Amino acid sequence: MSTLSTDLLLHRAGAKSYWRGLTYRDAVLELRVHSRHVAALVRGNDDYAVSLSWDGSLLVGECSCPYGDEGFFCKHCVAVGLVLLEQGTDVPPSDAEDVELRSHLASLNAEALRELLYEHAARDAPLRARIMRATNPSAN
Incomplete structure (x- = not known):
């Protein structure tokens, strides 16, 4: 680091x-x-x-x-x-656990999360591909 x-x-x-x-x-x-x-x-x-x-x-x-x-x-x-x-502070490492982000995401409802993800995946081809390859655990 x-x-x-x-x-x-x-x-x-x-x-x-x-x-x-x-x-x-x-x-x-x-x-x-x-x-x-x-x-x-x-x-x-x-x-x-x-x-x-x-x-x-x-x-x-x-x-x-x-x-x-x-x-x-x-x-x-x-x-x-x-x-x-x-x-006496440093810039946190890029791979640190983003507790703030996880907490905020947990507070959002499913529809809000889907909309955010859709907005980004529609512009980000690698993210879209990852989503399209993902399996639905609730369908198993």
């Missing part, structure tokens, strides 16, 4: 975004550590939604700022990472 560090943030963002991210630490709002990712709101010219997660050993940062929208690991992602380090 990979570990969050200042060196990793510098490597992912590059020197310019890293140093700019240092000045945004106080702008990190609503930081939440979820089962498989970290989400935060970072105040800038607007309020930007930031998410940090692992893809294997690669730290992935997503941000709704213009630079982040282009796929770059931006200063807002750096700021969130630095706040996590200051708190």
Whole structure:
């Protein structure tokens, strides 16, 4: 498992975004550590939604700022990472049990679950194929 560090943030963002991210630490709002990712709101010219997660050993940062929208690991992602380090917190591993998601799914009724699954499977060919191959345990 990979570990969050200042060196990793510098490597992912590059020197310019890293140093700019240092000045945004106080702008990190609503930081939440979820089962498989970290989400935060970072105040800038607007309020930007930031998410940090692992893809294997690669730290992935997503941000709704213009630079982040282009796929770059931006200063807002750096700021969130630095706040996590200051708190002694890491980005959870990508294979962690997502208790929050399981709990929410358990609270939904069957029709709502079918609709959500249909919406995603209609756009995701591999998911659709998995569903079509699945056997119905109640039919046995």
